[in-house]
Amino acid sequence: MTVTLEILRQNPDAGHASDYRTYRVEVEKTDRVLDALMDITRTVDGSLGFRRSCAHGVCGSDAMRINGKERLACKTLFQDVVTDDDAVVKIEPLRHLPVQKDLMVDQSEFFAKFRSVKPYIIPKEEVVEKEFIQSQEERELFDEATKCINCAACYSACPILDENPKFLGPAAIVQAARFIRDSRDQGLEARLDELDRPDGIWPCQNKFECTRVCPRDIKITKLINLTKREITKYRESRGETVRDGQSV
Amino acid sequence: MTYEFDAVIVGGGGAGLYAALEASQTAKTAVVSKLYPMRSHTGAAQGGIGAALGNVDRDRPEWHAFDTVKGGDYLVDQEAARILSDDAVRAVYDLENRGLPFSRTPEGRIDQRRFGGHTSNFGEQAVKRSCYAADRTGHMILQTLYQQCIKNDVQFYDEFQVVDVIMNGRTVGGVVAFELKTGEIHTFKAKAVLFATGGFGRMFRITSNAHANTGDGPAILARAGIPMEDMEFYQFHPTGIRGMGILITEGVRGEGGILRNKDGERFMERYAPTLLDLAPRDMVSRAIMTEVLEGRGIRGDGKIDDFVYLDATHLGRETVEAKIPDIQDFCKTYLAIDPATAAMPVQPTAHYAMGGIPTDTHGRVVDGTGAYNGLYAAGECACVSVHGANRLGTNSLVDLIVFGRRAGQHIAEFVKGSDAPSVSPDADGAARKRIDRIREARNGDGGNPADIYSRMQSTMMENVGVYRDDDRMAVAVSDVQALREEFSFIKPQDTGTDFNAEILGLLELENLLDLSLLTAASAKNRTESRGAHSRRDYPERNDDEWLKHTLARLTNSGEVEIEYKDVDISIWEPKPRTY
Numbered sequence: 001m002t003v004t005l006e007i008l009r010q011n012p013d014a015g016h017a018s019d020y021r022t023y024r025v026e027v028e029k030t031d032r033v034l035d036a037l038m039d040i041t042r043t044v045d046g047s048l049g050f051r052r053s054c055a056h057g058v059c060g061s062d063a064m065r066i067n068g069k070e071r072l073a074c075k076t077l078f079q080d081v082v083t084d085d086d087a088v089v090k091i092e093p094l095r096h097l098p099v100q101k102d103l104m105v106d107q108s109e110f111f112a113k114f115r116s117v118k119p120y121i122i123p124k125e126e127v128v129e130k131e132f133i134q135s136q137e138e139r140e141l142f143d144e145a146t147k148c149i150n151c152a153a154c155y156s157a158c159p160i161l162d163e164n165p166k167f168l169g170p171a172a173i174v175q176a177a178r179f180i181r182d183s184r185d186q187g188l189e190a191r192l193d194e195l196d197r198p199d200g201i202w203p204c205q206n207k208f209e210c211t212r213v214c215p216r217d218i219k220i221t222k223l224i225n226l227t228k229r230e231i232t233k234y235r236e237s238r239g240e241t242v243r244d245g246q247s248v
Numbered sequence: 249m250t251y252e253f254d255a256v257i258v259g260g261g262g263a264g265l266y267a268a269l270e271a272s273q274t275a276k277t278a279v280v281s282k283l284y285p286m287r288s289h290t291g292a293a294q295g296g297i298g299a300a301l302g303n304v305d306r307d308r309p310e311w312h313a314f315d316t317v318k319g320g321d322y323l324v325d326q327e328a329a330r331i332l333s334d335d336a337v338r339a340v341y342d343l344e345n346r347g348l349p350f351s352r353t354p355e356g357r358i359d360q361r362r363f364g365g366h367t368s369n370f371g372e373q374a375v376k377r378s379c380y381a382a383d384r385t386g387h388m389i390l391q392t393l394y395q396q397c398i399k400n401d402v403q404f405y406d407e408f409q410v411v412d413v414i415m416n417g418r419t420v421g422g423v424v425a426f427e428l429k430t431g432e433i434h435t436f437k438a439k440a441v442l443f444a445t446g447g448f449g450r451m452f453r454i455t456s457n458a459h460a461n462t463g464d465g466p467a468i469l470a471r472a473g474i475p476m477e478d479m480e481f482y483q484f485h486p487t488g489i490r491g492m493g494i495l496i497t498e499g500v501r502g503e504g505g506i507l508r509n510k511d512g513e514r515f516m517e518r519y520a521p522t523l524l525d526l527a528p529r530d531m532v533s534r535a536i537m538t539e540v541l542e543g544r545g546i547r548g549d550g551k552i553d554d555f556v557y558l559d560a561t562h563l564g565r566e567t568v569e570a571k572i573p574d575i576q577d578f579c580k581t582y583l584a585i586d587p588a589t590a591a592m593p594v595q596p597t598a599h600y601a602m603g604g605i606p607t608d609t610h611g612r613v614v615d616g617t618g619a620y621n622g623l624y625a626a627g628e629c630a631c632v633s634v635h636g637a638n639r640l641g642t643n644s645l646v647d648l649i650v651f652g653r654r655a656g657q658h659i660a661e662f663v664k665g666s667d668a669p670s671v672s673p674d675a676d677g678a679a680r681k682r683i684d685r686i687r688e689a690r691n692g693d694g695g696n697p698a699d700i701y702s703r704m705q706s707t708m709m710e711n712v713g714v715y716r717d718d719d720r721m722a723v724a725v726s727d728v729q730a731l732r733e734e735f736s737f738i739k740p741q742d743t744g745t746d747f748n749a750e751i752l753g754l755l756e757l758e759n760l761l762d763l764s765l766l767t768a769a770s771a772k773n774r775t776e777s778r779g780a781h782s783r784r785d786y787p788e789r790n791d792d793e794w795l796k797h798t799l800a801r802l803t804n805s806g807e808v809e810i811e812y813k814d815v816d817i818s819i820w821e822p823k824p825r826t827y
Contacts, residue, residue, distance in 0.1 A: 013746045030582075038459075042698030046750040047742035051284075054458040056494045056578060058387060059287045075581055100429070101747040107284065120395035121347030131344040133356040139349060146349050146381075146388065150286055182349070217577075 003027055003082055005036060007048070008092040011101045018099075020090075027078050033089065034062055034073035037103075049102035057215060060151035064103050065092040070153035070213040094156035096165065110152050113168055117176040117194050122186045138183040145178035145223060147216040154210035154220055166199040170210035170220045173201055177223045180230065188230055196231050198245030204228075249434045253278045254663040256423055256438040258410045258465060261288035262386070262645065263627025263652030264444035265393035267611070268402050270656025271440070275663040279402060280425055280436060282409040282460065282752070286394050289446055289458040290648065293386025294497035294574065295363060296378030297343075297649065298642035299336035303353055304360045304376040309333040311368055312377060314820060316643060319365040319528045320602075320636020321779035321789065322822035323478070323797070323815055328609050330819065332634045332643070332650050339649040340379050348392040350381050361571075362502040363641040365528040371827070374526050378642045383497050383572045389645060408434065409752050412679035413441065413468050414671055419621040421669035424679040428752060431745030433683065435676050439666045440659045442624035443469065443605060444652065450756075451764045452598035452713075453705040456488055456495035460756075465629040466604050467759035470766060475615050475799035475811065477631040478603035479763070480771035480781050483639055484714050486532035488597025489582055490555040496575055496594055498641040500587075501525040503571050505560040507536070508591065509544040515556075523827040530638040530780040531827065533596040537714045546593065552710070557591035564588070596714055600644060601628055602635040602780065603770070606799065606813070611655025616799060616811055622662065622669075626655045633797065636815075637779020686754050687740065695737035701757055704731055704764055712768050717784040721772035728764045732806065735761060762802060769808035770800045791822055 002024055010018035023044060025036045034052055041048050050073070051061040057075035064073055067081050067090050081089055097105035123132075154170040161167050176195055179185045188195075195201045201224060210220040232242055241247040255271045257264045260281035271277045281288070300307040312333035317324045344350055344358060351359040360376040368375040381388040397404075407428040414421035414435070422437040448463025449455035470476050486507075487496040501507075507525050509515050519535040520527035527535075536556050539545060545554030560568060565588040568576055572587070579587050605625035606614050609632060613623040627648040634647055704727075711724035735758060742750040776790040777783045797813040 011744070011746070014744055041750065041753075042701070043696075046697075046740055046753075047744065047748075049747050049749060051287075053283060053287050053460040054289060054292050056292070056492075057581065058292050058384075058574075059283075059289070059458065061284070061287050077581070104747055111285070115398050118399075120399040123345070123347075127341075127345055129338065129341055131341055131350070131358050134352055135356045136352045136354065138356075139352045142349070143382075146391070147384070149291070149387070179347075182347070184347070 001027060001029060001084070001087060003078060003087040003089055006088060006090045007102070009102050010099055012099060029079040030077050032074050033066060033076045033078065033081070037073060049104045051104055058149060060149035063094055063151040063153045063156070065094065065156065070094065070157045072151060072215045075215050094152055096156055096158070096161045097152065107152060110155055110169070110171070113172040114150065114175055117172050117191050119175040119179065121179060121182065121184060122190045123184060124186055132184045134183050142178050142181035144218050145174050145181065147218055148174050149216060151215060153213045153215060157209040157213040159207050159209055160203045160205060164199065164203050167203040168194070168200050170224065173224050173227060174218060174220055177227045180227060188234055192231070195227065196243045198243070201228055201231065202242070202244035249432070250437065251278065251434065252437045252668070254438065255440040255442070255659050256280055256436045257442045257444060258423060259288065259444035259446060260285055260404070261444060261446050261627060261648070262290035262389050262393060263648035264442065265397055266649055266652035267442050267444060267626055267656035267659065269393065269396055269400060270653055271659040272400055272402050274660045275440070277402060278405055278436065280405045280408045280410055280423065282407060282464070284406050285404060286390055288390060289461055291387045291390040292458065292495065293645055294383045294495060295499035295502065296361065296380030296385045296642050297336065297340055297645040298363065298366055298377045298640065299340040299379055299646065300333060300377060301337060301340065301358060301360065301379065303357045305368060307368060307375055307377055309337060311370060311375070312336065312366070314370050315366050316634060316640055317636070317820055318371070318825055319640040320638055321825055322795065322817065323633065323636030323778060325633050325816040326819040327816050328632045328634045331609050332646055335650040335654070336646045339653055343389065343392060343649065346392055346396050348381065348388050350379055361499060362526060364498050364501070364526045364532070365523070365640040366642070374523060378499070378502065380499065383499055383574045386645060389649070409755060410464065410468065411682065411755060412676070413472050414675045415472055416670065419669070420623040421671045421675065424676045426683065426752070428747055428749065431748055433676050433680055435671065437669055437671050439663045439669060440622040440624060442611065442626060442655055442659065443629055444625070444627045445629045447601050447628040448760060448763050449598045451704060451708050451760045451767065453709040454488060454493040454595065455598040456485060456493050457598065462756035462759050463629065463763045464756065464759050465625060467762045469605055469613070470762055470802045473801065474613065475606065475801040476603060476766050477606040477813070478633060478798050479767045479800055480774050480798060481602035481637045481779055482598065482767060483529055483600040483602060483780050484533045484596040485599035486529055486536055486596055487558050487594040489578065490593040490595050492582060493597035494578055494582060495597065495599070496558060496592055497572065500558060500560050500572055500575060503567060504563050505558055507532070508557045508559050509539045510546050510548050511544065515539050515544070520827040527827045528638055528640060530782070533714050534782060536596055553595070555593045555595040558594045559591040560587045561589055561591065600639055602631065602633070602637065602639050604629045604631040606631050609654065610658040611651055612658065616813060622666065624655045624659060626652045637781060683751065686738070686751060695734050695739070697738050697754060697757055700731050700734055704728065704761060708764055708768070712771055715782055715784055716771060718772065721768055724768040725765065725772060728761060728768055729806070732761045732765065766800045766802060766808060770798045770810065773810050774798060795822065
């Protein structure tokens with residue numbers, strides 16, 4: 001079938017303002033949107049900027065907005081986004097991160113927030129030449145959070161970041177939850193400062209946009225709420241209130 | 249700009265990150281990668297890491313080493329295989345201690361499952377040796393190692409494409425890199441350089457490899473005059489998604505999945521009566537191609553792109569969802585089927601380079617005359633050789649965690665005793681010239697990169713694939729030579745400097761063309777069948793003449809010169825390979 005791609009093109013460094021450019025391409029319904037973007041760079045316009053690598057939804061390079069929704073271009077088939085009557089696909093870069101060129105965004109801030117939550121194990125005890133013992137149930141508690149590929153789809157979809165760019169954002173909280181919920185880790189206390197502050201975990205208002213767009217089907221909002229509950233419990237057990245900027 | 253480090257690690261996958269962690273204990277270390285962190289293709293590895301922990305079945309590292317040697321059709325260097333299987337145990341515990349979330353046994357220990365060619369007691373029966381984290385073990389390795397790099401403050405240069413190595417005779421002086429963001433050329437001086445750039449499956453049409461797997465390290469070193477080892481041995485994984493090549497892990501068969509032809513027959517019974525569907529990959533890929541070519545593929549037309557079924561429906565929904573959730577996700581996304589209820593259409597997919605940059609067991613680059621000073625390689629781009637003529641499943645991850653780690657440890661020691669390199673001011677001259685040549689297309693404005701890319705992939709797939717013969721490989725060699733000539737006519741459309749991914753794409757294509765030539769020429773030269781190198785015109789293994797490694801050198805005039813290196817067979821006598 002013939003589809004029309006409307007791609008938001010821009011090159012701020014070269015002083016090119018943004019505008020939608022239209023490309024008509026022949027595709028199969030089962031082709032990936034990424035396949036069409038690759039075709040355009042190879043045969044029509046080599047200057048189209050986007051990132052890609054694995055092409056099957058595990059490396060997280062090609063998150064972008066496709067018909068207004070954050071998706072991985074390699075995990076989106078045309079049959080998912082077009083009908084015979086409406087074969088127009090609008091493609092735009094992720095939001096909340098500065099555009100570098102066309103569909104490429106600068107992820108420095110996204111990764112800085114990721115790093116801020118200490119996304120590495122802080123072990124409870126040292127073991128040598130053997131494994132920590134962890135039950136299947138304990139392992140299951142944080143399984144979902146380990147699926148994250150840091151594609152930043154959730155960061156783009158989050159409506160809170162429209163209003164408050166300082167908000168830690170969904171992906172970083174998922175990473176914190178991954179370790180807090182791991183029985184081998186010292187858990188919440190080590191990451192409390194980053195989470196329990198007005199721009200930490202608390203701005204989340206359960207809009208569920210992150211969960212809706214996650215290409216790895218992580219129930220992000222649920223993980224955020226579980227983590228909020230942990231923090232509240234921790235503070236209450238010490239006779240303190242959470243530091244969301246409102247509680248007293 | 250010029251940067252100065254003790255050690256530069258090129259590539260941010262499993263081998264590179266492990267090496268960086270170790271090297272940074274004493275050396276000022278930088279990771280230079282053309283991708284953002286955690287985008288490397290280690291993250292796509294699914295099935296597991298082979299290590300004789302013995303958590304589920306009785307096991308010994310020695311059995312793992314033997315399986316590796318036999319699986320590699322005796323082209324494996326045996327002392328290296330022993331180190332691989334011994335160190336695997338330590339490396340798995342180290343990764344677990346660093347946070348890798350392995351799946352667990354009911355006792356809370358690291359769980360293990362079966363994988364192709366892994367046996368107990370020297371081939372007696374299949375053994376549960378693969379330590380896994382669902383079907384995203386590679387993802388977990390990559391995440392864990394990157395997490396540790398954050399913890400240890402390792403310095404990263406993201407989206408810097410290394411385009412040249414600086415050599416002073418046989419001593420390394422650093423690398424030259426192209427920065428995607430600005431188009432600038434930078435020099436990284438270093439006492440030690442490790443290449444960990446991964447595979448080059450993109451030279452084939454149907455591949456499980458990422459777009460980024462273009463063999464940048466091996467191509468750079470080949471052009472610097474360093475020979476590449478055993479390039480003719482390229483693994484086709486038996487089960488890629490039909491038409492797309494996306495990997496369906498061997499773990500599916502490890503959990504009990506069965507290959508069937510159009511008659512519903514479990515055809516592996518005829519090819520490998522003991523190990524059946526869990527025979528080594530070269531054998532299973534040949535079995536599938538034989539079924540297909542003899543008209544027993546699902547379409548039954550005998551054409552090379554026909555396919556067979558991988559059936560996991562009898563495993564039950566619970567097992568599918570718990571043990572192979574990502575496979576289920578891929579199948580739903582790309583095939584609109586659920587493996588719990590429908591068989592998966594599969595065909596062999598270009599997957600893994602057994603050959604590459606020749607190294608010793610410390611990751612030091614070696615050629616026929618000895619080691620280069622300060623120059624290292626590890627992971628898929630390197631050839632130790634622990635995979636010989638055919639790699640066993642899980643051993644890619646074992647290779648990168650064992651030899652990435654060992655190389656990093658060696659670098660940490662090496663830099664202590666060596667002086668800062670002397671690097672001439674025009675050390676980046678050759679790289680600048682190469683990029684200017686591509687930008688300005690010295691020969692005019694003809695040549696279509698997409699067309700060259702596509703024809704390279706077609707000729708390699710059709711003529712240097714699962715089954716080979718002299719005529720076909722001769723066609724591939726001459727096709728690739730012609731494409732290399734055509735490449736010099738390419739003119740890029742994007743004339744900008746910032747984020748010019750087109751220039752990067754052309755540099756990658758040039759790398760693939762050079763490695764395709766080395767692969768095809770090495771394959772044509774080896775007149776026997778061994779492991780993944782299977783010739784119609786020479787169907788038998790020939791130990792008398794060919795129990796030796798190939799070293800293929802790219803000459804300045806674009807020809808390939810071949811030398812040989814002995815295989816270490818100090819532990820087990822080569823025997824016929826049956827399963």
